[in-house]
Amino acid sequence: MSQPHLLVQDFRVSIDGSEIVKGLNLEIKGGEVHAIMGPNGTGKSTLASALMGHPRYEVTGGVVTLDGKDLLEMATDERARAGLFLGMQYPAEVPGVSNANFIRTAANARLGEGNEIPVLRFHRELQAKMKALNIDPSFAERYLNEGFSGGEKKRNEILQMTVLKPRIAILDEIDSGLDIDALKVVAQGVNELRSSEMGVLIITHYERLLKYIEPDFVHVMMQGRIVRSGGHELAQELEKRGYDWVKEELGIADETVGAVGK
Amino acid sequence: MAVEMTLKLERDVISQTAIQAGEPAWMLEHRLAAWEAYERLPLPIWEKSDISKRKWTEFSPKMVKPLDSETMTRLNDLPTGLAPINDEQQPFIFLQDGFAVRSQGAETLPEGVIFTDLATAVREHGSLVQKHFGSVVAFDEHKFLALHTALWRGGVFVYVPRNVAVDVPLQALYAATEVGEGVFPHVLIVAEAGSSVTYVDGYFSTGELKNQLHSSVFEVVVGANATVKVNSIQNFHRSVTNVVTRRAKVMRDGRVEWVFGELSDGFTVGDYKSVLEEQGARGESKTIVVGTGRQHFDMTSSMIHVGRNTDSDMVTRGVMLGRSVGIYRAGTQIEDGAIAASGEQEEKLLMLSPHCRADAIPMLIINENEVNRFGHAASVGQINPDHMYYLQSRGISEMEAKRLIVWGFLDPVLDQIPLEGVRDAVKSLIERKMI
Numbered sequence: 001m002s003q004p005h006l007l008v009q010d011f012r013v014s015i016d017g018s019e020i021v022k023g024l025n026l027e028i029k030g031g032e033v034h035a036i037m038g039p040n041g042t043g044k045s046t047l048a049s050a051l052m053g054h055p056r057y058e059v060t061g062g063v064v065t066l067d068g069k070d071l072l073e074m075a076t077d078e079r080a081r082a083g084l085f086l087g088m089q090y091p092a093e094v095p096g097v098s099n100a101n102f103i104r105t106a107a108n109a110r111l112g113e114g115n116e117i118p119v120l121r122f123h124r125e126l127q128a129k130m131k132a133l134n135i136d137p138s139f140a141e142r143y144l145n146e147g148f149s150g151g152e153k154k155r156n157e158i159l160q161m162t163v164l165k166p167r168i169a170i171l172d173e174i175d176s177g178l179d180i181d182a183l184k185v186v187a188q189g190v191n192e193l194r195s196s197e198m199g200v201l202i203i204t205h206y207e208r209l210l211k212y213i214e215p216d217f218v219h220v221m222m223q224g225r226i227v228r229s230g231g232h233e234l235a236q237e238l239e240k241r242g243y244d245w246v247k248e249e250l251g252i253a254d255e256t257v258g259a260v261g262k
Numbered sequence: 263m264a265v266e267m268t269l270k271l272e273r274d275v276i277s278q279t280a281i282q283a284g285e286p287a288w289m290l291e292h293r294l295a296a297w298e299a300y301e302r303l304p305l306p307i308w309e310k311s312d313i314s315k316r317k318w319t320e321f322s323p324k325m326v327k328p329l330d331s332e333t334m335t336r337l338n339d340l341p342t343g344l345a346p347i348n349d350e351q352q353p354f355i356f357l358q359d360g361f362a363v364r365s366q367g368a369e370t371l372p373e374g375v376i377f378t379d380l381a382t383a384v385r386e387h388g389s390l391v392q393k394h395f396g397s398v399v400a401f402d403e404h405k406f407l408a409l410h411t412a413l414w415r416g417g418v419f420v421y422v423p424r425n426v427a428v429d430v431p432l433q434a435l436y437a438a439t440e441v442g443e444g445v446f447p448h449v450l451i452v453a454e455a456g457s458s459v460t461y462v463d464g465y466f467s468t469g470e471l472k473n474q475l476h477s478s479v480f481e482v483v484v485g486a487n488a489t490v491k492v493n494s495i496q497n498f499h500r501s502v503t504n505v506v507t508r509r510a511k512v513m514r515d516g517r518v519e520w521v522f523g524e525l526s527d528g529f530t531v532g533d534y535k536s537v538l539e540e541q542g543a544r545g546e547s548k549t550i551v552v553g554t555g556r557q558h559f560d561m562t563s564s565m566i567h568v569g570r571n572t573d574s575d576m577v578t579r580g581v582m583l584g585r586s587v588g589i590y591r592a593g594t595q596i597e598d599g600a601i602a603a604s605g606e607q608e609e610k611l612l613m614l615s616p617h618c619r620a621d622a623i624p625m626l627i628i629n630e631n632e633v634n635r636f637g638h639a640a641s642v643g644q645i646n647p648d649h650m651y652y653l654q655s656r657g658i659s660e661m662e663a664k665r666l667i668v669w670g671f672l673d674p675v676l677d678q679i680p681l682e683g684v685r686d687a688v689k690s691l692i693e694r695k696m697i
Contacts, residue, residue, distance in 0.1 A: 052655050055647065080657035092652035096670025105666060106656035143670070161658060 004030035004109035005095035012061035031196040038221035041256035083167030087157040100140040150177030175209035187212030207239035222255040288688035296411035311560040317473040318503035343687030360415030367469040367578040383419035398481035417448035425456040445476040455485040482510035500527035512543035520547040532561040538572035553586025564593035567600040576607040582618035595626040604635040
């Protein structure tokens with residue numbers, strides 16, 4: 001299969017009529033890890049959710065393609081089946097639906113009709129992957145995310161990613177609420193999947209996660225667009241000096257996009 | 263305009279039917295007393311269910327003849343799972359239009375256990391039946407109970423002696439067909455002190471029934487320290503008017519566990535109640551309702567705490583489709599003197615169509631100051647869009663995501679159905695309704 005390729009051009013997103021993402025450009029190829037950093041309220045999570053097709057966000061402009069296909073034309077589930085994955089900041093808790101049943105249904109949807117994974121093999125592989133991510137085996141049969149701690153939810157997101165093997169994975173604040181041990185486990189999960197078969201976009205406030213998942217490209221997002229890009233050294237500089245110097249250089253007083261979103 | 267309707271029926275018909283069936287005199291007297299009550303009592307007034315618009319009097323409870331082999335439903339046509347057709351050891355009674363057409367497996371039960379159709383029990387175990395028949399549900403509570411008691415036909419009698427544990431579930435199935443004339447089954451379960459039993463039954467109609475009335479009664483007597491599990495599924499045609507009473511009386515440290523499935527398409531008024539009569543009695547009820555088409559259901563589940571330290575738990579899940587209308591009341595009633603009683607209830611109705619209507623009404627009546635634990639939760643709502651988005655974001659189609667969520671919603675009750683075959687049968691019934 002060809003190398004994964006996500007291309008975002010002049011992307012514009014609004015919530016309730018106010019523009020949050022204001023003409024954003026980004027290109028991610030298989031094998032690359034990109035990080036978008038930035039203070040709260042600059043549109044990072046909106047970007048992630050809008051790429052996944054969250055119904056609350058209205059795309060008002062731009063072109064997004066995944067492997068050359070128009071992503072914005074696709075419904076959320078079609079985007080996922082095309083290979084896009086979003087590890088969410090606040091994954092929903094769905095009562096009555098077991099974690100394993102959910103993940104198996106998702107895996108089969110991705111594999112397509114006629115290619116479903118046999119039930120026993122699925123469970124065997126799931127248990128092995130759970131073990132690697134330090135997830136208690138009983139979580140397979142528990143209701144989806146219900147009663148999971150913040151860290152357990154994040155690990156469960158990574159578990160889904162390792163099963164679904166997306167072409168482009170977006171991880172939205174996957175590090176928030178994780179202690180250092182959980183962070184290492186999550187990072188290891190991501191690193192093991194790093195290959196030319198997958199491109200990764202990490203969204204984070206902190207450089208901390210990037211110590212464990214070293215990005216090839218770092219972007220700073222302010223006022224709904226990418227204002228600066230660089231290599232890993234940019235993240236280190238932000239960690240040391242904060243964001244104010246970027247604002248000064250750009251002549252920005254308030255980096256947020258306005259009233260809503262973060 | 264309230265129109266008083268009465269059936270064109272003569273006392274003589276009741277007498278002839280009872281005599282023809284070889285019933286003892288006490289039962290005939292009981293029937294006739296109930297018939298008098300039927301004639302005397304006004305139609306019940308249900309706040310949210312207008313029975314005056316239903317054509318429930320159009321059946322004719324004329325003298326019924328036993329079924330001939332032509333009209334008899336073949337066993338192979340029964341819903342698998344609800345009828346253990348491949349296992350002749352499994353205790354099972356099949357009733358059609360008021361007659362027991364098959365009984366099997368009772369001989370495998372422990373000594374003293376009675377599992378037979380009620381008509382046979384009235385003849386063969388008269389004094390036992392007489393002692394308990396009508397002891398839990400009084401026929402003069404309302405007009406339909408009186409009518410039921412006057413005309414009851416078909417039904418099941420379960421008797422478990424002291425300290426006997428019946429470890430296979432007892433199964434029954436009732437079919438109402440177009441040749442039937444009203445459906446009035448009566449189930450009487452008596453579990454003596456220290457005994458235990460599980461009873462599973464189903465009611466369904468075949469073909470296009472014409473304006474039938476179904477009025478069934480369950481009476482369950484749970485002795486001290488006894489445990490009775492009852493699982494009952496109803497699936498009637500849309501023209502059936504269904505007035506159902508299910509009630510248990512639970513004695514000291516006894517326990518009743520109900521699982522109800524109301525999957526009919528017609529008009530149902532249901533009254534499900536457990537009276538926790540003595541100290542330490544416990545009642546549980548789990549209910550699934552699936553509203554389809556123009557179905558109307560109006561159900562009241564209640565737990566009446568009379569004894570001290572009594573404990574109850576009610577869980578309901580309803581899925582509403584089409585233009586269905588559903589009213590679900592859950593009543594926890596703590597009587598004066600029920601010290602340290604505990605009760606929990608949770609009713610949730612999920613609306614899957616913009617044209618359905620649903621009400622979940624919790625009713626809490628506490629007449630005792632010293633209650634222990636007491637909780638309730640009621641909700642009526644649509645599928646949470648965040649749940650849909652999350653599932654779809656993993657590649658699951660909208661339809662499949664909806665299915666997962668609905669099955670997940672029903673899971674806490676489905677999970678309680680004691681037999682796998684019955685569980686599967688209920689699932690496939692629900693599945694068909696959701697298409």
